[in-house]
Amino acid sequence: MPKKILFISHEASLSGAPILVLNLLKRLKQEKETYTIDVLLIRGGELYEDFAQISNNIIVAHYHLQSFSFVKRNLKRIQSIIFRKKENHQDKIDKITSSLILNKYNLVYGNTMESLEWTIPFYKKNIPTIVAIHELSFGIESTYPKEFVLENISNITKIIAGSKAVGDNLVTKYGADPKKINVVHSFVDSVLTIQKDKESLRKELGIKNDDLIVGIASSQELRKGTDMIPLLVKKIKQKTDINFKFINLGGTSKNPAVRCAKIDAEKLGIDDTLIFVDHNKFPNDYINLFDIFLLMSREDPFPLVMLTAAKLKKPIVAFEKSGGAVEFLGDNHGILIPYLDLDTMASEIIKLLNDSKLRESYGKNIHKRLEEEYSDTKLTAEIFHIINSLI
Helix, strand or coil: CEEEEEEEEECCCCCCHHHHHHHHHHHHHCCCCCCCEEEECCCCCCCHHHHHCCCCCCEECCCCCCEEEEEECCCEEEEEEEEECCCCCHHHHHHHHHHHHHHCCEEEEHHHHHHHHHHHCCCHHCCEEEEEECCHHHHHHHHHCCHHHHCCCCCCCCEEECHHHEEEEEEHHCCCCCHHHCCCCCCCCCCCCCCCCHHHHHHCCCCCCCCEEEEEECCCCCCCCHHHHHHHHHHHHCCCCCCEEEEEECCCCHHHHHHHHHHHHHHHHHCCEEEECCCCCCCHHHHHHCCEEEECCCCCCHHHHHHHHHCCCCCEECCCEEEEEHHHCCCCEEEEEEECCHHHHHHHHHHHHHCCCHHHHHHHHHHHHHHCCCCHHHHHHHCCCCHHHHC
């Protein structure tokens, strides 16, 4: 008899955590053992159709619409529950989860810390729960008050931590039980899809053939450090006359952080060097174009774009004390910069810009580590083992 699993994702956006769990679902469907998979999306997004196609049933909870939809795989049958205005956030969670509990799931798998409050009702009904936590302190406490996490981190059967840094942080800061934690890093597919070749993309962006390209790919927010990019570009230009462009991939022109960065770039006189590219469905194309990949994050558990850069053999530069990048890039597999030291970062980038063999060496080293220690087959097998041990 098929095992019934409910997967909960905080959203269906084109970002690391939803992409990761979607890839996991696709692989789970290919397993010899049969699973019935339902999906609860706390919010929708661009990947909604992808989740709908892979699931037996899909549920979407829209806070701002104060309703949710239960959609069959053929997307034809829709049932709606309309919440009364006096019902609060917890009432909505209780109403949705109480109806889903009737489905008698063998397991509930929550993706990201935001799913915790949605998994607790199942845990209290003695249904095994897994919460895959990708966040460090800033991300966790942007979602819940610290007191809520301290009180409820024990209400999980098993925790999958996205990096050793995440697992250690859960234990030391929030009192999680180390025996409940398994560290399983993020992974990328064995084969990455590239839509546009480098030459075509250079022409599209107006980048000369002899310009080297430094770039980031991230959401535009304080935690990701994208506010520091204009100043970093200015420091690089002050230290070298080498021709380069800097691509900031992510966000949109409506994003306040992007608007602010554009103003800074203009005032610093580097707006002709800094290219802003909106968030889109083809980030691999742009990362493939980079000569150097940067992680500007103040805090990042184990970003998927870092793994994509490694897959594409790009040298990676990141800050120390920033999270999972440290364990991935350590032992000379990448360049780690003292925390928020933009002067040192600029100098290290210039060394890479001036030395193609050095760039190639770092790219090969990190690609080898990815293939040997962080293979998608190995990491998905670890997750499947955890799932099967509970059901």
